Amino acid sequence: MxxxxxxxxxxxxxxxxTLPDLVELTNEALREQGFPSRTRDEIHSFVGAGAEALIRLAVPATATSEQADATMRRWKELYPIIGNKLTxxxxxxxxxxxxxxxxxxxxxxxxxxxxxxxxxxxxxxxxxxxxxxxxxxxxxxxxxxxxxxxxxxxxxxxxxxxxxxxxxxxxxxxxxxxxxxxxxxxxxxxxxxxxxxxxxxxxxxxxxxxxxxxxxxxxxxx
Known part of the structure; x- marks a missing residue:
């Protein structure tokens, strides 16, 4: 070999x-923007292509680009606060x-x-x-x-x-x-x-x- x-x-x-923290973090960012939460399995399926891709998939299909961008910004703001507790x-x-x-x-x-x-x-x-x-x-x-x-x-x-x-x-x-x-x-x-x-x-x-x-x-x- x-x-x-x-x-x-x-x-x-x-x-x-890191998935438990990604679930909590993503759902908090979604909730703060008035969007529904995602299940663990859904967020699991979104992981792998980076944070921006994760958020683009997690926000509702009806979300505007501006709403997705705002969710992404909030996700990054929340990351150092709640993003590393369960990892x-x-x-x-x-x-x-x-x-x-x-x-x-x-x-x-x-x-x-x-x-x-x-x-x-x-x-x-x-x-x-x-x-x-x-x-x-x-x-x-x-x-x-x-x-x-x-x-x-x-x-x-x-x-x-x-x-x-x-x-x-x-x-x-x-x-x-x-x-x-x-x-x-x-x-x-x-x-x-x-x-x-x-x-x-x-x-x-x-x-x-x-x-x-x-x-x-x-x-x-x-």
Whole structure:
């Protein structure tokens, strides 16, 4: 089995289970704009393409662009207040990341979440682990555009051939393909093993501890 010295991760549904907070946050933003709440399953189905896409799907079909924009602004205002109360790292994730770091693996995050939100939630739940973190911004377009992944790899002083991208969605598989990196599907996330295999993931794992199979056994940095 090939091993890789660089691991870049999706965030929501891969590193952290953020869905409970996304449900509460999105419904509060909707209610404040006079819109009906959405179910957990509905919001689950909206996750993966970034906050703007989430809100565009969550507001009623009759909502105007101005109303959707106002909901998005309020969602971002509420995020630091109520957006990180119920989030949790997936079982075995923290110790696996620490083991990877101990082996000298370069670790990064690339998410479709807005950039400030990525830094906030990682620094709260997974501090002092990742060398590079990026979310959607003016400079980093949403996945599956490979720009952000290629930039993250370069900032980690690595190459696509040395890199695994770990994610739980077809978008994550697509960005891996577009950037020329190995796609590792996280079946514990929001989209499941079958969807990842159908999307063409190079491999699918059921538990974060399986990440160690794709990493060197030692600290290659010496």
């Amino acid at each position: 090939p091993v890789y010295n660089t691991f870049v991760f999706d965030l929501d549904g891969t590193l952290l289970d 949790r790292a997936y079982p075995h994730m923290v110790e696996t990341l620490q083991e990877l770091k101990g082996r000298g693996v370069r670790l990064g995050v690339l998410s479709n979440k807005f950039d400030a939100g990525v830094h906030d939630v990682i620094n709260l739940y997974l501090p002092d682990i990742f060398d590079v973190m990026h979310g959607e911004s003016e400079e980093i377009p949403r996945k599956p555009d490979p720009t952000g992944l290629l930039r993250t790899i370069a900032e980690l002083d690595s190459t696509p051939a040395q890199t695994v991208y770990v994610g739980d969605s077809g978008t994550d598989v697509a960005v891996s393909r577009n950037a020329g990196v190995f796609s590792l599907g996280a079946a514990w996330g929001y989209h499941g093993a079958a969807g990842l295999r159908k999307a063409g993931a190079d491999a699918v794992i059921e538990d974060p501890r399986e990440l160690l199979r794709f990493a060197p056994e030692y600290d290659y940095t010496g």
